[in-house]
Amino acid sequence: MTTLAELARLIRSKNAGPFELTFDIMFDDEATYERVKRSGALSREVVATCYGLEPEEVKFFYCDRALAIKASIPRPYFQGDLRDSDGHGGQQYAPLMDIEIR
Amino acid sequence: MLPTDNEIRVLSPTGVCGSGFMESSFELALAERPHFIGCDAGSTDPGPTYLGTGRAAFPRDAVRRDLRIMLRGARKLGIPLLLGSAGTAGGDAQLALVRGIVQEIAASEGLEFKLALIHAEQDKAYLQRRLREGRVKPLHPAPQFDEATIDRSAHIVGMMGAEPFQRALAAGADVIIAGRASDTAIFAALPLMRGIPPGIAWHAAKILECGAAAVVQRKTPDCMFAWLRKDHFLMQAPDPSLRCTPQSIASHSLYENADPFRLVECSGTLDLTDSRYDAVDERTVRVSGSGFIPAERYTVKLEGAEQVGYQSVLIGSIRDPYIIRQIDDWSARLMEKIHARVTMVYGDDVKREDYHVNLRIYGKNGTMGPLEPVKEIRSHELCLVFEATAATQEIASAIAGITRHQALHLPIPEWSGLITGVACPYNYMERGPVYRFNVNHVVEPDDPCEMFRMELSQVRGAAVRSIAA
Numbered sequence: 001m002t003t004l005a006e007l008a009r010l011i012r013s014k015n016a017g018p019f020e021l022t023f024d025i026m027f028d029d030e031a032t033y034e035r036v037k038r039s040g041a042l043s044r045e046v047v048a049t050c051y052g053l054e055p056e057e058v059k060f061f062y063c064d065r066a067l068a069i070k071a072s073i074p075r076p077y078f079q080g081d082l083r084d085s086d087g088h089g090g091q092q093y094a095p096l097m098d099i100e101i102r
Numbered sequence: 103m104l105p106t107d108n109e110i111r112v113l114s115p116t117g118v119c120g121s122g123f124m125e126s127s128f129e130l131a132l133a134e135r136p137h138f139i140g141c142d143a144g145s146t147d148p149g150p151t152y153l154g155t156g157r158a159a160f161p162r163d164a165v166r167r168d169l170r171i172m173l174r175g176a177r178k179l180g181i182p183l184l185l186g187s188a189g190t191a192g193g194d195a196q197l198a199l200v201r202g203i204v205q206e207i208a209a210s211e212g213l214e215f216k217l218a219l220i221h222a223e224q225d226k227a228y229l230q231r232r233l234r235e236g237r238v239k240p241l242h243p244a245p246q247f248d249e250a251t252i253d254r255s256a257h258i259v260g261m262m263g264a265e266p267f268q269r270a271l272a273a274g275a276d277v278i279i280a281g282r283a284s285d286t287a288i289f290a291a292l293p294l295m296r297g298i299p300p301g302i303a304w305h306a307a308k309i310l311e312c313g314a315a316a317v318v319q320r321k322t323p324d325c326m327f328a329w330l331r332k333d334h335f336l337m338q339a340p341d342p343s344l345r346c347t348p349q350s351i352a353s354h355s356l357y358e359n360a361d362p363f364r365l366v367e368c369s370g371t372l373d374l375t376d377s378r379y380d381a382v383d384e385r386t387v388r389v390s391g392s393g394f395i396p397a398e399r400y401t402v403k404l405e406g407a408e409q410v411g412y413q414s415v416l417i418g419s420i421r422d423p424y425i426i427r428q429i430d431d432w433s434a435r436l437m438e439k440i441h442a443r444v445t446m447v448y449g450d451d452v453k454r455e456d457y458h459v460n461l462r463i464y465g466k467n468g469t470m471g472p473l474e475p476v477k478e479i480r481s482h483e484l485c486l487v488f489e490a491t492a493a494t495q496e497i498a499s500a501i502a503g504i505t506r507h508q509a510l511h512l513p514i515p516e517w518s519g520l521i522t523g524v525a526c527p528y529n530y531m532e533r534g535p536v537y538r539f540n541v542n543h544v545v546e547p548d549d550p551c552e553m554f555r556m557e558l559s560q561v562r563g564a565a566v567r568s569i570a571a
Contacts, residue, residue: 017146019243063363070362078539080149081538082536082538085462
């Protein structure tokens with residue numbers, strides 16, 4: 001078993017405007033990217049579970065040319081809301097790091 | 103790169119005006135004879151405070167440093183300088199701020215140019231009318247937006263497309279300072295006027311607007327340069343130590359976008375589904391195949407901020423393991439105490455719905471809040487951040503003071519007698535007014551320029567003369 005964090009070059013989160021959060025999972029080489037993509041361990045459904053959403057609320061993309069997997073979700077709180085804790089949305093990716101890839 | 107006649111060369115000095123770039127990179131880029139210099143100066147990323155207050159996120163002196171180098175370079179080559187989203191939020195206050203800096207530089211450097219100022223701040227009566235006409239449409243997800251929202255807003259700006267820039271260029275402007283603008287419109291406007299196909303123009307713009315962000319490993323904010331041609335564009339960072347690779351350029355469309363293949367602009371959608379990225383040499387990438395799907399209706403996105411109240415913030419920490427192990431229960435009991443005490447002090451003058459006390463617990467779930475999957479606390483200490491928000495600063499601070507006193511001495515069953523259960527490094531701090539974003543909607547105007555008033559003037563050193571637009 002290997003975790004997504006061990007295989008990825010970079011896992012990051014960021015605002016996509018004040019109302020959405022986006023996650024980029026980027027790889028160094030095609031073999032690793034394909035391994036993760038084919039494993040099915042990182043999917044729309046898995047992202048939805050990590051962030052307490054329904055799968056249809058998650059936008060999910062394979063970006064073959066960028067060797068990256070991407071997901072976007074509605075922000076739990078809008079940016080700048082009194083309860084928002086992460087104005088740039090930059091520290092919301094940690095739950096993705098531990099996803100196990102066979 | 104050898105220049106050819108039927109290409110447009112573009113210099114983007116940095117991703118945000120005021121974040122800096124290397125003068126050596128800028129000089130190398132000027133030697134490539136760009137047709138114009140473009141720079142983005144704003145974002146919603148620093149939060150609603152800037153649109154709300156009219157302040158700018160980057161220091162004035164840092165913006166002046168960047169603008170001085172850009173202005174001198176543009177005037178030396180006799181090419182336009184286009185600045186978008188002036189002063190972070192691109193409202194009228196920020197436009198005035200950046201205009202002031204540009205005029206200072208013109209005076210000190212003895213520069214002459216025709217200046218176009220493009221306003222993006224929206225007239226409330228205009229928005230009310232468009233709303234009544236059903237020509238304000240929500241994006242997803244969107245907060246409630248109605249006539250009352252417009253009235254409550256401190257400022258609302260429209261995000262302009264390429265057309266207002268093109269109108270200023272057609273009027274002969276040498277320097278354009280625009281309010282809130284689509285980051286890409288700054289860079290697509292002139293190439294589109296010169297016949298570069300929209301898929302090429304908008305895709306190159308998307309990469310250029312972030313400066314050198316699309317290189318493999320950016321050391322500091324720096325310049326990016328592009329050659330735009332009929333069926334492709336080339337992208338290269340002027341600093342020879344920076345490399346663009348097909349992967350680094352392809353990856354850039356992921357950054358801060360919800361959808362990496364379809365990027366919506368006022369006039370249509372940039373479609374990257376069939377984009378090809380090829381290495382030209384070890385640090386230059388050729389991009390082709392990008393498309394642009396024209397929109398059925400032209401739309402302008404709105405950004406608005408309204409004041410939520412005034413806020414006072416209290417920071418404290420807990421080291422007692424007895425309190426840490428019951429932190430959820432402790433917090434719930436504390437909130438009840440705070441509300442009871444506020445009622446005791448203010449009665450009906452400050453009701454429960456008139457204020458908000460937010461508690462963040464760092465060491466537990468301060469970063470992710472309810473989304474935090476780790477439920478067990480292993481920290482030996484916790485940091486507490488309390489925010490009291492109310493209609494006036496005085497009430498917010500009174501509630502922060504109540505919070506401090508109640509938190510300090512909240513009893514726990516394990517100890518008998520008066521305890522002091524929270525360590526505070528200092529008393530509460532006043533944050534002043536706090537704002538929230540209140541709109542994620544688009545307007546359907548009759549004309550792409552109707553929401554964006556232009557002012558023209560001739561600048562000669564310290565002298566400024568208005569010209570009828």
